[in-house]
Amino acid sequence: MPAFNQKSEPVTDLDIDKLRRDFPILAQEINGHRLAFLDSAASSQRPQCVIDAVRHYYERDHANVHRGVHTLSHRATEAYEGAREKVRCFINAASTREIIFTRGTTEAINLLAASFGQSIKPGDEIVISHLEHHSNIVPWQMLCERIGATLKVAPINERGEIIMDEYLALLGPQTRLVAMSHVSNALGTINPVEQIIAAAKERNIPVLIDGAQAVPHQSVDVAALDCDFYAFSGHKMFGPTGIGVFYAREEWLERLPPYQGGGDMILAVSFSGTTYNDLPYKFEAGTPNIAGAIGLGAAIDYLLDIGMDRIQAHEAALLDYATREISTVDGIQLIGTAAHKAGVLSFNLDGIHPHDLGTVLDHQGVAIRTGHHCAMPVMEYFGIAGTARASLALYNCRQDIDQLIHGLQLAIGMFRS
Amino acid sequence: MNNARELQALYRETVLEHSRNPRNFQRLTPADRVVVGHNPLCGDKITLYLRLDNNRIENLAFEGTGCAISMASASIMTESVKHHDLDEAQHEIARIMHQFDSTNPDDATVEGDMAALGGVRAFPSRIKCATLAWKTLEAALQENTQTTTTEK
Numbered sequence: 001m002p003a004f005n006q007k008s009e010p011v012t013d014l015d016i017d018k019l020r021r022d023f024p025i026l027a028q029e030i031n032g033h034r035l036a037f038l039d040s041a042a043s044s045q046r047p048q049c050v051i052d053a054v055r056h057y058y059e060r061d062h063a064n065v066h067r068g069v070h071t072l073s074h075r076a077t078e079a080y081e082g083a084r085e086k087v088r089c090f091i092n093a094a095s096t097r098e099i100i101f102t103r104g105t106t107e108a109i110n111l112l113a114a115s116f117g118q119s120i121k122p123g124d125e126i127v128i129s130h131l132e133h134h135s136n137i138v139p140w141q142m143l144c145e146r147i148g149a150t151l152k153v154a155p156i157n158e159r160g161e162i163i164m165d166e167y168l169a170l171l172g173p174q175t176r177l178v179a180m181s182h183v184s185n186a187l188g189t190i191n192p193v194e195q196i197i198a199a200a201k202e203r204n205i206p207v208l209i210d211g212a213q214a215v216p217h218q219s220v221d222v223a224a225l226d227c228d229f230y231a232f233s234g235h236k237m238f239g240p241t242g243i244g245v246f247y248a249r250e251e252w253l254e255r256l257p258p259y260q261g262g263g264d265m266i267l268a269v270s271f272s273g274t275t276y277n278d279l280p281y282k283f284e285a286g287t288p289n290i291a292g293a294i295g296l297g298a299a300i301d302y303l304l305d306i307g308m309d310r311i312q313a314h315e316a317a318l319l320d321y322a323t324r325e326i327s328t329v330d331g332i333q334l335i336g337t338a339a340h341k342a343g344v345l346s347f348n349l350d351g352i353h354p355h356d357l358g359t360v361l362d363h364q365g366v367a368i369r370t371g372h373h374c375a376m377p378v379m380e381y382f383g384i385a386g387t388a389r390a391s392l393a394l395y396n397c398r399q400d401i402d403q404l405i406h407g408l409q410l411a412i413g414m415f416r417s
Numbered sequence: 418m419n420n421a422r423e424l425q426a427l428y429r430e431t432v433l434e435h436s437r438n439p440r441n442f443q444r445l446t447p448a449d450r451v452v453v454g455h456n457p458l459c460g461d462k463i464t465l466y467l468r469l470d471n472n473r474i475e476n477l478a479f480e481g482t483g484c485a486i487s488m489a490s491a492s493i494m495t496e497s498v499k500h501h502d503l504d505e506a507q508h509e510i511a512r513i514m515h516q517f518d519s520t521n522p523d524d525a526t527v528e529g530d531m532a533a534l535g536g537v538r539a540f541p542s543r544i545k546c547a548t549l550a551w552k553t554l555e556a557a558l559q560e561n562t563q564t565t566t567t568e569k
Contacts, residue, residue: 032420230478353484355459356428362423371459385460385482414428415485 016397022047022302023293023395033365040368041213042184043235046299050239054291064287066264067093080290083297083417084280087245090300092221092232097279098253100246101293105212106135106245108231111205111259112208113139116177118257120417122148125174126391127205129154129162129182131191131379134374136210141177149311150174156381160187160336171203178207182214186375186389187294187336188319188344190214192386197227206252212236217315217342218394219308222247234292238393239299243292253279260285268374311394315343318392322401329408331416335387343392346373349408354388354414360414361388364407366400426536427543428485434484434515435530440477441495450560454481456531456545456567460485465553467535476553484546486537491550493530503558517544 001308020026023045057079063072065080065258084096093099104106122125126140137151144151152175154167162180171178178200183190193209200207200265208229214220216237222230222405229252234243248256258276260264262285267275276282303311326332331350349357354370371386372379379386386409390404454463463481467474477490477499489534494513498506513531515521519538537547545567556565 069567241516355461355543355546356486359540360424363421364553379460385462417434 001203014310014394014411016314016395019306020395020397024048028393030365030367031363032323033363034394036366036394036402036403038390038392038400038404039369039394040216040396041236041389042240043241044216044393045395046238046240046295048080049302050295052242054286054295057251057294059070062290065290066281072218079297080100080105080288083207083293083300083334084378086300088296090304091215091245091247092223093235093247094223095250098247100248100253100280100283101288102231102244102246103187103242103289104233104235104244104414105210105231106244108244109135109208109210110139110229110246111246111371112179112229113143115283116252117143118146118148120147120149120176123174124149124176124411125152125170125172126150127152127154127167127170127175127178129167129180129191130156130377131160131162131187131189132179132375132377133185133210133212134376136179136181136208137377144240146242149176150252153377154180156378158377159338160184160189161187161338162191162196164192167196169201175200175203175205178205179210180207181210182220183211183214183217184375185344186373186378186387187346188193188213188391189336189339190342191341192340193225193227197225201226213342213344215338216303218312220314227359228252234296234299235298235387237296238302239296240289240292242366243296244266244290245296250279253283257287258282264288290372297298306394309386314394315392316394318396318398318401319343319345320407321398322392322404323402325405329405330412335382335384343396345389345390347389348384348387349411350416352411354386356415357388357408357411361404361407364410366404366407368404375403419485423536423539428539429533429536431475431530431533432536435483435489435492438486439479439492439497442480442492443478444480445476445478450557450562451551452557452562453564454549454556455564456487456549456568458545458562458567461546461549462491463490463491463550463553465550465557467557469503474501474503474506479550483544483549486534486546487544487545487549490534491554492546494550494554497529497531497556506554507558508537510551510558513551517548531548 046403061075063076065077068358087099088096154168197207208226209227211232215232230247235241263284333348335346358370369389448466448468450467461483465479468476
């Protein structure tokens with residue numbers, strides 16, 4: 001493999017070499033090269049402590065929760081509810097009654113669309129942005145089509161930022177909900193969610209924030225944000241797949257009808273009717289993903305142990321470095337150049353299709369995502385079919401970026417002769 | 418594991434040359450059949466134009482965007498079935514699909530420029546790039562004018 005300059009790490013006090021050793025998957029070669037994993041926006045890797053927590057649960061503590069009087073059921077329940085408290089603390093929710101475990105962000109948004117959607121009437125309006133992931137478009141589109149409501153889309157500018165004046169102009173007497181991403185998965189834009197929420201609240205419009213791309217990279221405080229709903233996924237924040245969180249203010253959860261019916265979400269069932277369970281269980285029908293929640297709890301412990309501010313500083317410094325380095329590549333076009341960006345580099349390279357780039361980079365051990373990133377309207381705005389996307393997480397370092405740049409140069413040599 | 422030799426086999430000079438200078442890359446008007454082929458996973462899209470003379474492909478051309486593999490495959494396809502009878506073209510499609518099927522052990526059934534695309538067999542995630550044009554041709558022969566996709 002080629003030799004890389006061992007440039008010093010960004011000026012943060014994180015010991016990245018030590019951090020990287022927490023993630024066993026990173027210590028392998030891919031196609032004969034050191035793995036440079038730059039696809040954490042699609043799904044991150046897991047530290048050993050998360051893997052151990054899930055393993056320990058299955059080896060020692062598994063039983064169904066909220067049911068048995070036996071010891072294992074008690075342990076499982078304690079661990080599952082303990083994870084809920086960790087989530088509450090992590091996002092500073094007022095109570096664990098406000099923390100609903102879901103399969104992920106997608107299910108959380110679908111939960112809201114199904115439940116809150118029952119109050120939507122023909123002519124009502126839901127406001128989203130042009131930056132959204134498909135999971136924060138399609139559920140609302142389906143709801144609007146079913147009811148005869150209207151989906152309004154706040155436009156973006158050529159840097160990939162929501163045009164705030166136009167967003168504000170969309171808020172009107174018919175607006176029932178604002179649903180926006182905290183951070184764009186395709187471009188990395190950090191949206192001004194504080195202003196987005198404040199403007200909606202002034203007009204008594206509830207707000208959902210899709211936080212899937214924010215939570216792994218910065219501290220999130222739902223109380224300070226003052227949002228009504230917040231959704232995120234475990235697998236993008238170093239936890240297991242198949243677990244996510246739907247946060248909602250308690251007053252909303254009291255009013256909203258249940259999402260799915262089944263066991264655990266009831267207090268009493270007879271053929272003449274059912275009494276729903278207390279919060280948060282009213283929204284958790286069936287046996288939940290207990291191991292997933294416990295693994296997510298372990299991931300939260302891990303993140304808090306490092307410190308979200310230090311993670312954010314490390315990623316910001318690395319993004320600066322990566323942006324500088326990639327800008328020197330001949331024929332590079334960065335897509336998404338917002339003033340406030342998270343660790344995402346979406347780009348195209350003249351004369352080389354992203355998929356060919358992805359294959360060549362894979363041969364150099366560099367894992368990136370190529371395509372539309374489940375954000376086809378964003379691609380349409382920029383008039384492109386897709387991009388190559390390198391995304392950063394706490395375990396990335398300058399060597400990953402150098403390996404990416406080296407791979408890009410190789411691709412240029414192959415395709416542009 | 419993919420090694421450097423496999424990467425070279427995927428992007429042979431023939432493939433790169435076709436992708437840089439695709440043959441028959443134009444709109445054909447008038448055309449007897451116009452079919453759009455789409456790979457929804459990566460966004461590759463081609464429009465295929467066929468002009469027929471009874472049972473014979475008198476001319477064909479394509480337009481579209483995609484990776485080097487899909488563009489080269491489409492370019493080579495237009496050269497290999499031009500002036501062929503529809504039956505022959507159908508037979509050619511079957512042979513090519515067979516070649517791209519990585520579960521099939523023999524990989525030397527196809528000759529000419531198309532053989533240069535044989536390297537794709539080592540890249541399961543890229544096989545759909547190579548088959549897009551051929552699936553689109555198949556839809557055109559079957560007079561299926563709905564957008565065809567690699568997911569069928």
